[in-house]
Amino acid sequence: MDFQIALILGQDGITNGAIYALLALALVLVFAVTRVIFIPQGEFVAYGALTLAMVGNGVLPATVWLLLGAGVVVAVLDGMAALRAGQSKRLIAIMAVNLAYPLALLGLLKAMPLAELALALQVLVALLIVVPLGPMMYRIVYQPIAEAPVLVLLIVSVAAHLAMVGLGLLFFGAEGYRTPAFSDARFEVGPMTVTGQTVWVVMSSLVLIVALALFFGRTIYGKALRATAINRNGARLMGISPALAGKLTFFLAALIGTLSGVLISPITTIYYDSGFLIGLKGFVAAIIGGLASYPIAAGGAILVGLLEAFSSFWASAYKEVIVFTLIIPVLVWRSLTSHHMEEEE
Amino acid sequence: MKFKSTLVAAMTLAFAATAAHAQINVGVTLSATGPAASLGIPERNTVDLMPKEIGGQKINYIVLDDASDTTSAVKNIRKLVSEDKVDVVLGSTTSPNSLAMIDVAAESKTPMISWAASSRIVEPVDEKRHWVFKTPQNDAQMSTAIIEHMTNNNIKNVAFIGFADAYGEGWYEQFKGVAEARGIKIVANERFNRTDTSVTGQVLKMMAARPDAMFSAGSGTPAALPQKALKERGWTGKVYQTHGVANNDFLRVCGADCEGTFLPAGPVLVAAQLPDGNPVKASALTYIDAYEAAHGKGSVSTFGAHAWDSGVLLNAAVPVALKSAKPGTPEFRAALREALENVKETPGAHGVFNMSPTDHLGFDQRSRVMVQISNGAWKLVE
CATH class of the missing domain: 3.40.50.2300 (Response regulator)
Structure with missing residues (x-):
């Protein structure tokens, strides 16, 4: 291996690592606020990428029907709860968010010549369709069991993951798609060539990470989420609604997942079931951060990306083995260095 | 009653x-x-x-x-x-x-x-x-077709990349056996996964071995990944694939990057181009x-x-x-x-x-x- 190969591999590893870092951040966020180990995180990557591919091909993405279906279920659940509580005035707002929005989006999509939109608008359409599925998913799947033990939440996550993979096959078919690159530019930096897409991925990840940091540090909603993550009951006593915190968290997780999908789909072919493995590597990074520390998780993600790139050069047949074996020394090290606390049930 | x-x-x-x-x-x-x-x-x-x-x-x-x-x-x-x-x-x-x-x-x-x-x-x-x-x-029938084509085109050194599963492993064994008997040397042997997002490492290693041709043993659209990576790294030589990629989705995903690729396939893939005397032509067209x-x-x-x-x-x-x-x-x-x-x-x-x-x-x-x-x-x- 010479220096140039090392540079190319390093660049490759950092590009993939940036995506894993985003997913790791989302996983840490979701776990901290809601105690859910969010296995379907990867599905948002696949849904985002494939919805964009459908839009690019001028096909009405089937995910919009899922949005409508989920909206109906949420409207019924929330509507019944509002009626039971005697707050019939809230019905209008519930209907507007959960029924009118998907219907308006559906109408808009049918009216627009999807394939002719600029790429940026297509990305926006994909985000508009897939991201609201996050909070809806929280309302339907997790909110009714929000107080359940971590293990129950994990099992429900597995079920949600399997359901989403199955629906993905139904929506997108078994074959994979690639979307056009955001930029075909190539930059010569010293001895190596950097593609425009790599710059996009790394820069978007950085921007998103900074934006999240500002959100958590400067805004009232961000602070509310942090408060919930630190002490759920205390936050509740201070008037922070756990349901709102959960929905907001899932909104962010879905946003991060969908954006990751949009960023990665020009680099590789995405299938309906690709999300799981990408999410799992983000999970390895999140574990390195102990499902608690954002900076360590992000650093861990870059490490996973680099390890993947270099092991694919030296021992390609064992690449996945090497990446996932990384979790064992990390767990040993964490269990030796951290004081174990029993979770209060 | x-x-x-x-x-x-x-x-x-x-x-x-x-x-x-x-x-x-x-x-x-x-x-x-x-x-x-x-x-x-x-x-x-x-x-x-x-x-x-x-x-x-x-x-x-x-x-x-x-x-x-x-x-x-x-x-x-x-x-x-x-x-x-x-x-x-x-x-x-x-x-x-x-x-x-x-x-x-x-x-x-x-x-x-x-x-x-x-x-x-x-x-x-x-x-x-x-x-x-x-x-x-059988894979053997297909791999002899590839090797025949390689020997006819004077290819001596081949770099192999296959799925890290039974498909890739089976093809490697099959290919190695016949290739060595015909004097073709396998200069690199790499693996990748269907779900991989990058094969840059493998491709660099294959190119460093300076082969006359690349052979990728993968099935379906995931097999487009190594070929796209080869193109990105400036490979202009011959690329062979297996009949596992013989569907139109592969063409859609790989696009211009797969132009010129050789593969063995069942005659149904090109039924309309078969000569009229070919006994398979009529029955394949019936199906199509x-x-x-x-x-x-x-x-x-x-x-x-x-x-x-x-x-x-x-x-x-x-x-x-x-x-x-x-x-x-x-x-x-x-x-x-x-x-x-x-x-x-x-x-x-x-x-x-x-x-x-x-x-x-x-x-x-x-x-x-x-x-x-x-x-x-x-x-x-x-």
Whole structure:
């Protein structure tokens, strides 16, 4: 291996690592606020990428029907709860968010010549369709069991993951798609060539990470989420609604997942079931951060990306083995260095 | 009272009707979901087009999905033979599933026609494989086609990259054996996963070995990844793929980056370009026309054609078996197996079947052609 190969591999590893870092951040966020180990995180990557591919091909993405279906279920659940509580005035707002929005989006999509939109608008359409599925998913799947033990939440996550993979096959078919690159530019930096897409991925990840940091540090909603993550009951006593915190968290997780999908789909072919493995590597990074520390998780993600790139050069047949074996020394090290606390049930 | 007698009469009639129109039950297990779904879905679509009546007997297809899972495939075939009492089992889509089903087929003495590629499904024809047939070409037939093409083009050194699973490993073994005998050196041997997001590392290593040609053994659209990475790194030499990529989705995903790629394939892929004298041309076009009439132009794939060919075999064998036994009996199943083994010179979509007691595939050189990707379409190489 010479220096140039090392540079190319390093660049490759950092590009993939940036995506894993985003997913790791989302996983840490979701776990901290809601105690859910969010296995379907990867599905948002696949849904985002494939919805964009459908839009690019001028096909009405089937995910919009899922949005409508989920909206109906949420409207019924929330509507019944509002009626039971005697707050019939809230019905209008519930209907507007959960029924009118998907219907308006559906109408808009049918009216627009999807394939002719600029790429940026297509990305926006994909985000508009897939991201609201996050909070809806929280309302339907997790909110009714929000107080359940971590293990129950994990099992429900597995079920949600399997359901989403199955629906993905139904929506997108078994074959994979690639979307056009955001930029075909190539930059010569010293001895190596950097593609425009790599710059996009790394820069978007950085921007998103900074934006999240500002959100958590400067805004009232961000602070509310942090408060919930630190002490759920205390936050509740201070008037922070756990349901709102959960929905907001899932909104962010879905946003991060969908954006990751949009960023990665020009680099590789995405299938309906690709999300799981990408999410799992983000999970390895999140574990390195102990499902608690954002900076360590992000650093861990870059490490996973680099390890993947270099092991694919030296021992390609064992690449996945090497990446996932990384979790064992990390767990040993964490269990030796951290004081174990029993979770209060 | 009157009602009761009507009921009895109706029931008697119903039973009489079933007896008069004994039907042949065909059990199918295929992988319409899971990792092999891109193969299983066209196969399921093809089953709808297969003969509804053979030799005056109605054919009843019972289709189950095994989700590309070996355990489910075995469960499915058990259900088919014990509950549905099928006369013949078709499937499954993948080699691991088909291999696992052999035991049940042999135990229940039910003929089985697999749609999976591994030669071990029918070789050697022992006591168990006595009951098992298959329609796809063996990998050996395909790899000799590639190696022939390589030697004709004066290629001495080849870099290999394959799936990190049974598919890639099987191809490597197969390819290595024949290539070394013909004096072709394998200078790099790399692996990648279907779900990988990058193969830059492997591709760099392959290019560093300075081969005359690259050979990628992957199936379906994931096999486009190494080729795109090669292009990105400036590789301009020859690239070979296996027949596992012979579907239109591969062309769509790989686009211009796969221009000029060589691969061996069943003749159905380029049926319209075959010379008129080719015995496979007419039968392959029959399939393509039937499939495209139902699912739209350009929708046909070579995988569905393997399922179609099992229908071709049944069409040839069932009338013979009907002469000696009635459907639904062990005698019929034995007669059907016997008849399948004696199918001769029957053209299917992928080749001409000549079964024998030692060859339960029955394909010869007519079952493969070399194809090149040219202007985003498959082109027959003379």
